[in-house]
Amino acid sequence: MTAAQGKAADGKTIQTVVRTAMRRCGTGRDALLAVLIHVQRHMGHLPDEAIAAVATAMRLTHGEVAGVVSFYAFFHQEPFGLYDCRLADNIIERHAGNAAVQERLGTLLKGGLGTLSTTSCIGLSDQAPGALIDGAPIPSLKDDRLEQVVHLMEKEIPVARWPGSLSRVKPNVRRADRILQQQAWQGEALRQAMTQGAAAFLEELELSGLRGMGGAGFPTARKWHSVREAAVTERVVVCNADEGEPGTFKDRVLLQRHAAALFEGMTICGWCVGARHGFVYLRGEYRYLLPILQRKLAARRRAGLLGQGILGVQGFDFDIQIRLGAGAYVCGEESALLESLEGKRGVPRPRPPYPVEAGFQALPTVVNNVETLSAACLVAVHGGAWYAAVGTAASRGTKLFSVSGDCSRPGVYELPMGTPLQELLQLAGAHRTQAVQMGGASGALVAPHDFGEPIAFEALPPGGSVMIFDQSRSISGIVHNFACFFAHESCGFCTPCRVGTRLQRDLVHKFTLGHGDAADLSELKELGLLMGRASHCGLGQSAGRAVGDALQYFPEHFPIASPDAFVQLETALEQARALRQAGGHTP
Amino acid sequence: MRFVIDGMTIEAQAGDTILTACRRAGYYIPHLCFHGDLPAQGNCRLCLVESKGRLLPSCLTKVTDGMEVASATEQLHTLRLRLTQMLFVEGNHICPSCEASGNCMLQALGYRLGLLDNHYPQFFPRRPLDASHPQMILDFNRCIQCQLCVRASDQLDQKHAFVVAGRGGEAHITASSSNGQLGSTSFAATDHAAGICPVGVFLGKGVGYVTPIGERRYDRADIAQAGDRNA
Numbered sequence: 001m002t003a004a005q006g007k008a009a010d011g012k013t014i015q016t017v018v019r020t021a022m023r024r025c026g027t028g029r030d031a032l033l034a035v036l037i038h039v040q041r042h043m044g045h046l047p048d049e050a051i052a053a054v055a056t057a058m059r060l061t062h063g064e065v066a067g068v069v070s071f072y073a074f075f076h077q078e079p080f081g082l083y084d085c086r087l088a089d090n091i092i093e094r095h096a097g098n099a100a101v102q103e104r105l106g107t108l109l110k111g112g113l114g115t116l117s118t119t120s121c122i123g124l125s126d127q128a129p130g131a132l133i134d135g136a137p138i139p140s141l142k143d144d145r146l147e148q149v150v151h152l153m154e155k156e157i158p159v160a161r162w163p164g165s166l167s168r169v170k171p172n173v174r175r176a177d178r179i180l181q182q183q184a185w186q187g188e189a190l191r192q193a194m195t196q197g198a199a200a201f202l203e204e205l206e207l208s209g210l211r212g213m214g215g216a217g218f219p220t221a222r223k224w225h226s227v228r229e230a231a232v233t234e235r236v237v238v239c240n241a242d243e244g245e246p247g248t249f250k251d252r253v254l255l256q257r258h259a260a261a262l263f264e265g266m267t268i269c270g271w272c273v274g275a276r277h278g279f280v281y282l283r284g285e286y287r288y289l290l291p292i293l294q295r296k297l298a299a300r301r302r303a304g305l306l307g308q309g310i311l312g313v314q315g316f317d318f319d320i321q322i323r324l325g326a327g328a329y330v331c332g333e334e335s336a337l338l339e340s341l342e343g344k345r346g347v348p349r350p351r352p353p354y355p356v357e358a359g360f361q362a363l364p365t366v367v368n369n370v371e372t373l374s375a376a377c378l379v380a381v382h383g384g385a386w387y388a389a390v391g392t393a394a395s396r397g398t399k400l401f402s403v404s405g406d407c408s409r410p411g412v413y414e415l416p417m418g419t420p421l422q423e424l425l426q427l428a429g430a431h432r433t434q435a436v437q438m439g440g441a442s443g444a445l446v447a448p449h450d451f452g453e454p455i456a457f458e459a460l461p462p463g464g465s466v467m468i469f470d471q472s473r474s475i476s477g478i479v480h481n482f483a484c485f486f487a488h489e490s491c492g493f494c495t496p497c498r499v500g501t502r503l504q505r506d507l508v509h510k511f512t513l514g515h516g517d518a519a520d521l522s523e524l525k526e527l528g529l530l531m532g533r534a535s536h537c538g539l540g541q542s543a544g545r546a547v548g549d550a551l552q553y554f555p556e557h558f559p560i561a562s563p564d565a566f567v568q569l570e571t572a573l574e575q576a577r578a579l580r581q582a583g584g585h586t587p
Numbered sequence: 588m589r590f591v592i593d594g595m596t597i598e599a600q601a602g603d604t605i606l607t608a609c610r611r612a613g614y615y616i617p618h619l620c621f622h623g624d625l626p627a628q629g630n631c632r633l634c635l636v637e638s639k640g641r642l643l644p645s646c647l648t649k650v651t652d653g654m655e656v657a658s659a660t661e662q663l664h665t666l667r668l669r670l671t672q673m674l675f676v677e678g679n680h681i682c683p684s685c686e687a688s689g690n691c692m693l694q695a696l697g698y699r700l701g702l703l704d705n706h707y708p709q710f711f712p713r714r715p716l717d718a719s720h721p722q723m724i725l726d727f728n729r730c731i732q733c734q735l736c737v738r739a740s741d742q743l744d745q746k747h748a749f750v751v752a753g754r755g756g757e758a759h760i761t762a763s764s765s766n767g768q769l770g771s772t773s774f775a776a777t778d779h780a781a782g783i784c785p786v787g788v789f790l791g792k793g794v795g796y797v798t799p800i801g802e803r804r805y806d807r808a809d810i811a812q813a814g815d816r817n818a
């Protein structure tokens with residue numbers, strides 16, 4: 001990488017890099033993000049000259065390119081040195097002792113060897129603490145493995161030459177059911193759907209009760225139906241593989257091991273709604289999955305499962321492109337995702353219009369989660385009634401859960417919808433559980449009296465992530481981590497979220513220090529309601545949820561401090577006197 | 588088409604949003620990031636109104652025949668007060684000595700909502716001044732991120748002189764030139780973008796305090812009657 005930086009300092013080389021990037025990624029406005037990712041990869045960073053070169057080549061203003069660069073956390077304008085080390089800093093990683101890693105690597109990298117930064121969640125909470133080093137996932141970064149990394153870094157060995165065992169990500173599937181037991185479809189599911197015909201298949205999908213697995217639980221059949229009915233000639237299918245919700249990693253497993261089901265599901269969707277273009281929006285943190293996904297796509301093209309005349313059917317054209325994100329949680333929100341796919345800053349759009357009406361480049365677009373699209377294959381093969389036979393009235397089928405935190409068997413569990421949380425906790429080997437965060441940072445903090453509740457859309461939110469906290473954990477510390485996350489990930493577009501998430505972060509922080517007072521308590525409650533009701537998108541709307549739950553169910557973790565608890569009058573006066581003696585102006 | 592807001596019936600035309608219909612009828616709904624010459628984007632959130640128990644940005648929500656909307660409620664009053672206070676603490680506002688005082692829509696909203704304190708702790712951000720342009724100083728300490736200048740320069744002036752950069756608390760408006768300076772863009776003081784700021788970011792060089800403080804637009808009348816500074 002150092003060599004590349006040397007070359008790139010020369011203006012001509014930057015132009016060459018940009019030209020190559022545009023040849024590979026496209027020349028249109030929507031290729032901007034991809035071009036920037038390419039250029040940074042080849043130069044190590046994105047200096048102003050690179051931004052200028054991209055702007056000139058793509059006929060954009062410098063500011064427009066710089067505005068995109070500064071939106072995404074993975075772009076950086078300064079060189080990183082030999083190692084770009086991003087340590088996961090979600091609460092699970094904190095509890096797993098990432099502070100030790102931070103200290104060990106921080107000292108090592110300080111002298112210019114590399115850069116250590118933190119990032120919220122990299123989809124490795126089941127193997128915490130983890131880091132992305134030059135994009136490579138390094139799970140279970142402790143003990144011997146940490147020492148091994150330190151050793152390699154001391155010898156300045158590039159990550160590409162590190163032993164493969166260091167970056168091996170265990171799938172950690174603890175319980176597989178229908179979705180995870182699917183075979184690697186090679187057109188069988190697609191053929192089944194096609195024999196039924198699109199209208200009949202949509203009826204099966206409706207009957208299955210399949211709902212979006214990305215969090216919101218919108219009926220999938222209705223979404224596909226709207227796009228199919230749109231009076232246009234071009235439609236688009238987008239797979240949301242942003243998996244940004246802290247503590248979620250089930251899509252990682254689907255992408256790692258079951259990409260065939262995802263691609264087949266997308267193709268079924270493309271056929272059903274009449275789309276020719278499919279995109280997988282893959283979070284930048286999962287870049288390491290890109291080569292294997294690309295290989296699988298290529299194999300499917302060779303097998304006639306993608307491209308023109310799929311399965312030999314004249315006029316059935318559909319192909320899938322993978323586009324990378326660059327470190328922005330908000331880009332998991334479907335309309336921000338579409339903006340990002342168009343190469344822009346990931347700012348959520350006003351709704352309506354919804355993506356099914358005007359999505360990618362204003363075309364009617366299905367946006368579905370990885371798991372939703374994979375599950376669609378099951379409906380094609382087994383029919384709607386079979387799918388719906390499991391689960392609850394409002395939540396059919398099975399669901400993948402990413403389980404992490406204080407339990408002996410973290411990993412992915414596929415369970416019927418409606419399984420009581422208690423049962424999942426037992427399976428995972430959780431003891432003395434104090435609280436469970438369901439559905440990621442934006443989900444609900446569940447207290448023991450609700451552990452008997454079923455996990456389903458109508459009860460405990462079935463979003464992918466289940467983070468377990470035992471009695472030893474500080475509740476205010478946990479929600480402070482989430483509050484910091486939201487303040488960091490707010491896109492900054494609307495007032496309540498841009499300002500409110502920072503106010504919330506600082507107020508919760510006071511309670512972690514034991515400095516909170518009664519006014520802070522009521523302020524926090526009011527802020528949560530305000531963000532929830534007034535924000536433009538789901539990020540701000542849910543930013544106060546976990547904090548609100550914590551205040552409601554764990555009030556003892558938010559004690560009201562007496563002034564003496566944090567103002568040590570004598571010490572403060574002592575400090576003031578010392579300052580005055582040192583020549584300061586303090587009285 | 589008709590709808591009811593705060594008990595009053597208002598005529599609306601096809602395609603109207605709640606806010607445009609109300610403005611035509613002379614019924615004031617607070618707003619900062621809206622301007623009649625530009626498509627609405629709904630980020631200041633001050634124009635939120637309530638319908639069927641949900642809050643909706645009136646600048647983006649299309650009127651449907653017979654819909655019932657509430658704007659002048661106690662709850663919305665508090666919400667707007669808090670949003671205004673958020674905008675105050677997020678920037679560095681110095682009303683008594685600000686050139687825009689009395690002409691500023693944020694300050695005027697503060698008056699109208701009975702804003703007597705900041706309520707929240709001040710952020711005291713460090714924001715740069717851009718004095719590079721021969722005719723105009725940009726004092727971003729007053730910026731409320733309505734993005735009106737960005738949109739006006741893009742859509743009315745076709746100059747793309749401004750952009751939004753950064754994310755979240757770091758999000759900010761800046762000139763689109765490679766050095767980030769307004770003087771290096773084609774911006775002119777006669778641009779639509781120059782006159783559209785609802786607060787006091789755009790300050791003309793060589794002029795100032797022409798109308799004495801106390802005799803300005805919102806010193807004389809409430810914003811609901813005096814209308815938008817940038818109209």
Ligand SMILES: Cc1cc2nc3c(=O)[nH]c(=O)nc-3n(C[C@H](O)[C@H](O)[C@H](O)COP(=O)(O)O)c2cc1C
Binds near residue numbers: 218245373537538539
């Ligand atoms: C802030 C935010 C982040 C989100 N992140 C994701 C994500 O990482 N993956 C995902 O599938 N859906 C995410 N969603 C939900 C999407 O907006 C959308 O509902 C989903 O992709 C639709 O697919 P589905 O119907 O299959 O669930 C997020 C929503 C919000 C508001």
Ligand code: SF4
Binds near residue numbers: 489492
């Ligand atoms: S709620 Fe937050 S993330 Fe969503 S648009 Fe507003 S500022 Fe952006």
Ligand code: SF4
Binds near residue numbers: 680685729
């Ligand atoms: S811009 Fe408006 S609110 Fe800000 S200091 Fe000036 S007068 Fe006050």
